[in-house]
Amino acid sequence: MNALPSGVFAAFERDGYAVIRGVVPPAELAEFTATFMTVIPELPYPPGPDGVVREVTGLARGYEPLTRIACDPRFGALVGQALGAARVQLLQDSLLYKPALEGASIEWHQDRTYIGYLSPARVATIRIALLPEDEANGCMRVVEGSHHWGEIGANQSLTAQSVASLLPSLTAEQQARVEGARSLELAPGDVSIHHCLTLHGSPPNPSARPRRTILLRMFDAACQLDPARLPPGAEAYFPVDADGHLATTAFPLVHGG
Ligand SMILES: O=C(O)CCC(=O)C(=O)O
Structure with missing residues (x-):
């Protein structure tokens, strides 16, 4: 990768997201794609209410090719730069596939609703495009600056079965801002990178082209676990050190010493 682009921190702070071009060169992209397609081969998958989205989460813990991608220091460094964090840990990895013709939408949401058990809310998701992502094939859309709105709706960390739309919980002014949301068109x-409070979603993919995206959710290692925001019994999956920081044995350090 080139030297870290300047301005990522300022853009992320202002807009709640940033786009960095050409991070993964073509040869490496072929390896990432092979790893992705081992986990999610090009096969038919059962549709939900408006089509198919196949998402596989948490494999980096046990599948070495994906561990290597998730712990690649380039991605940790970018999140560190966006958040202004000296040390960054990996929270979760996901592979997201929207097939051609029948790819489903993802409702407008804040990630905080579903991974809201760290305090403060200094968590970000880095998304790596393996194929072109554009309006025609259901690229992600973000509401610029919406991370400044604070948390909307109830915490559903580790309790929700699916992603629900936050649109009914928005004010009229916020709903108008959704109309002007920005499409994040990406080349392979x-x-x-988006903030966990940034309102985002993606429309269906009716195009003839699939979408394959690797998502890595990362957090400022200075965050502490807030057990009150976890359902009973879930704390066992979030080992902490004496100060309440998530243990690096379970949530690897991906940036900083
Ligand atoms: O890539 C997308 O279409 C949506 C991703 C998403 O919802 C997320 O990162 O939480």
């Missing part, structure tokens, strides 16, 4: 090898 580009990445986007």
Whole structure:
């Protein structure tokens, strides 16, 4: 990768997201794609209410090719730069596939609703495009600056079965801002980073082209676990050190010493 682009921190702070072009070169992208397609082969998958989205989460813990991608220091460094964090840990990895013709939408949401058990809310998702992502094939859309709105709706960390739309919980002014949301069009090898409070979603993919995206959710290692925001019994999956920081044995350090 090139030297870290300047301005990522300022853009992320202002807009709640940033796009960095050409992070993964073509040869490496082929390896990432092979790893992705081992986990999610090009096969038919059962549709939900408006089509198919196949998402596989948490494999980086046990599948070495994906561990290597998730712990690649380039991605940790970009999130560190966006958040202004000296040390960054990996929270979760996901592979997201929207097939051609029948790819489903993802409702407008804040990630905080579903991974809201860290305090403060200094968590970001880096998304690596393996294929072109554009309006025609259901690229992600973000509401610029919406991370400044604070948390909307109830915490559903580890309790929700699916992603629900936050649109009914928005004010009229916020709903108008959703109308003007920005489409994050990405070329293969580009990445986007969004804040866990940024309102985002993606429309269906009726195009003849699939979408394959690797998502890595990362957090400022200075965050502490807030057990009150976890359902009973879930604390066992979030080992902490004496100060309440998530243990690096379970949530690897991906940036900083
Ligand atoms: O890539 C997308 O279409 C949506 C991703 C998403 O919802 C997320 O990162 O939480």
